[in-house]
Amino acid sequence: MxxxxxxxxxxxxxxxxxxxxxxxxxxxxxxxxxxxxxxxxxxxxxxxxxxxxxxxxxxxxxxxxxxxxxxxxxxxxxxxxxxxxxxxxxxxxxxxxxxxxxxxxxxxxxxxxxxxxxxxxxxxxxxxCITLAENWVGAGRGRDNMMGMIVSTGVGGGVISGGSVVAGFSGNAGHIGQLEVPGFTDVDAPCTLEEIAAGPHTVAWAQARGFEGETGEDLARAYAAKDRIAVAAVTRSGTAIGRAIASVSTLLDLEVVVIGGGFARVSPDLFDIIRTAIDRYSRFDYARRVEVLPTGLDTxxxxxxxxxxxxxxx
CATH class of the missing domain: 3.30.420.40 (ATPase, nucleotide binding domain)
Structure with missing residues (x-):
């Protein structure tokens, strides 16, 4: 770049x-x-x-x-x-x-x-845009093969490959939140990463199982207190993110993925959960080698x- x-x-x-x-x-x-x-x-x-x-x-x-x-x-x-x-x-x-x-x-x-x-x-x-920011002045500075992700109200992303922006035919390349991630809902039911791992969806999943909080901040506090439902909800979302990254890294041979957004701060454990899922669901060593880093930028x-x-x- x-x-x-x-x-x-x-x-x-x-x-x-x-x-x-x-x-x-x-x-x-x-x-x-x-x-x-x-x-x-x-x-x-x-x-x-x-x-x-x-x-x-x-x-x-x-x-x-x-x-x-x-x-x-x-x-x-x-x-x-x-x-x-x-x-x-x-x-x-x-x-x-x-x-x-x-x-x-x-x-x-x-x-x-x-x-x-x-x-x-x-x-x-x-x-x-967040990928460009991370590549310019953030945690992905100088990396030629990277993906930036936002995990917040929704889940989005962008890709730089070989030092060049990957925009795609219509400008929508990198829309990782709309990838189908099977195995997290009913058998054969369509479900995107965003519908699993975005903040509001994670909270809603927890509420359906008895969680009484209303926001991502409530879920973060409950997770820190080792609330069983909160731990399950964050683990589920982190695992889905890791599975999606494993697929994208296998396809694009990424060096690093940088993740920001409000829900990415739900717990430092989220990145460990993501890492575990990448290691489990990547079939090749080159895909497992991808680094996963928190954003180097503020808001x-x-x-x-x-x-x-x-x-x-x-």
């Missing part, structure tokens, strides 16, 4: 759109968010299509209003929950049914034009990755 080299007065308007929130910020060529430029707004299943569109426009306007005199917008990078249509700039998030083929790229670009900025806009999967990661779309010309 090429590194940005020249320091300039141009910054990137970075946008991260997901199932619970949309955020925006101005990001410089070092991957640093400009102070006072980061804004967020809730999204969620209870919002209408117009409310989601206004949430996006609102945070972008706020970030652009924070642009210091003398700075320009050199580009717009947008990471979004998928599926996406890379060529047309459309999004159809799995967890937000009211948006189907929504023109997210053009919506953000239109807000930028309100402020006199006609910079090019790039839309990619949020999982690819800035998705926005840094969105900016990397511009700085690394993805």
């Amino acid at each position: 090429s590194e940005p080299t020249e320091r300039s007065t141009g910054v990137v308007l970075a946008v991260d759109f997901g199932g619970t929130k949309v955020e925006s910020a101005l990001v410089d060529e070092n991957g640093t968010l400009l102070e006072g430029s980061r804004f967020r707004h809730p999204t969620g299943r209870d919002r209408s299509a117009d409310e989601l569109a206004e949430a996006v426009s609102s945070v972008c306007r706020s970030s652009l209003q924070a642009l210091d005199e003398g700075l320009t917008i050199r580009g717009i990078g947008i990471g979004a929950a998928g599926p996406i249509d890379r060529e047309k700039g459309l999004v159809s998030p799995v967890n937000l049914q009211v948006w189907r083929d929504f023109p997210l790229r053009d919506t953000v670009a239109a807000v930028a034009r309100e402020f006199g900025h006609s910079a090019p806009a790039v839309l990619r999967l949020d999982g690819l 800035d990661g998705p926005l840094i990755g969105a900016a990397a779309l511009v700085y690394r010309s993805v």
Whole structure:
């Protein structure tokens, strides 16, 4: 991956759109968010299509209003929950049914034009953005064969292979959360990794077995207290993640997988559970050799990755 080299007065308007929130910020060529430029707004299943569109426009306007005199917008990078249509700039998030083929790229670009900025806009999967961030300034820095994963409200991912981004025909390559992972539900019942291992699904599975908590944080506390149901729930989700990584690593010969997202912090044990599953379900030594690391970034990661779309010309 090429590194940005020249320091300039141009910054990137970075946008991260997901199932619970949309955020925006101005990001410089070092991957640093400009102070006072980061804004967020809730999204969620209870919002209408117009409310989601206004949430996006609102945070972008706020970030652009924070642009210091003398700075320009050199580009717009947008990471979004998928599926996406890379060529047309459309999004159809799995967890937000009211948006189907929504023109997210053009919506953000239109807000930028309100402020006199006609910079090019790039839309990619949020999982690819977090992978770029980890490869640029995080735990996967300098690795040429890696996958980044988000385990949160949903499960997403992105891939770099041979030093190049793997985007796929439509821009949806790396969508590991939508892989079928058999053996965790009724026989022959279809079930994706996201439906097993995402935070809300893990909590729901535990609740169906008597767990009285309501959130991932509740589950984390119960796991730390060695609650039987919580331990079973986290073990189930970690095992599913490990099985999926074993399959992807077998296919792509990965060097490292970096995992972030709120639910990835449910317990440090999660990574041991994932590791055990990879070792068990990988048939070849090269697939077992894959490293699994926690994110090297804080909550800035998705926005840094969105900016990397511009700085690394993805």
